[in-house]
Amino acid sequence: MGAPKQKWTADEEAALKAGIAKHGAGKWRTILKDPEFSSILSLRSNVDLKDKWRNMSVTAHGWGSREKARLALKRSRQFPKHDDNPLALTTVVQSDEEIVDAKPLAISSGTLSTAGPKRSIKRLDNLILEAISTLNEPTGSNKTAIGTYIEDQCWAPLNFKRLLSAKLKHLTAIGKLIKVNRKYRTTPTSVFLEGRRNSSGLPLIEGRRDSEKDYMQIFTRSQVDAELAKMRHMTAKEAAVAAAQAVAEAEAAMAEAEEATRQAEAAEADAEAAQAFAEAAMMTLNGRNFSNLMVHA
DNA sequence: CTAGGGGTAAAT
């Protein structure tokens, strides 16, 4: 019943993204009728578009709408995973009545890169690329737009901006992005408008770096919300453990990012981000005011 | 028609 198979071509994907950028996600019929894309997408149905977009969105960032069951079943219960992380951060979590033992909360610093079976996250780069291509602004997207796009569907630390800046800079440095004035765009197609390039040689590739299907696994809002909902029914101690877990995962992400970029500057930004998040988590915990953690409205 | 919830099966 699953029909044979026809992989989506790059053109089709591009047309779909462009159509979404022009008409908005969900106007499948409209996109399909648009003469600009109808030629390319003529073999696809509106449902195909929808499904394709769903697949893309699902694999793109962690868990879109589907797959909560899939991943929830697989990914859950990885609790006994407290590898002894060196480096103590804010070593103390104390509530008024109960003293929760300080977990070895570690902040990334140096060599925990290829250490443990850290089965996570490294793909912020591609998330950024995705943001740009989805926004599809002809002149490129600026940092704020990209950040907004990402924050729009993913949870991000409060000072996520710093992280983003570092990443953007790095991507520009390695030639994955072109920066024109304050705007970023992907390397492939239109290179006509550029004023000049950066000083650093800039590899500037011709081929499309488009089809990389790696994306960052950030937590979605709903997942964070779910975790927090769980926390509410926990004792302070249990909540502390859960929060520590969350912090540890966030730190793992930061560590991976650090490893990926290999830039002192980026590393500092990552560390900052991780620390800030950890502190925020601790504060909320202390105050028992969980709603503070709900970043989004 | 769209958003989703399911599912099957081909490719990888």
Next chain:
DNA sequence: ATTTACCCCTAG
């Protein structure tokens, strides 16, 4: 074993 493309169904 996971990803991906496509299908089906229902509610709105």
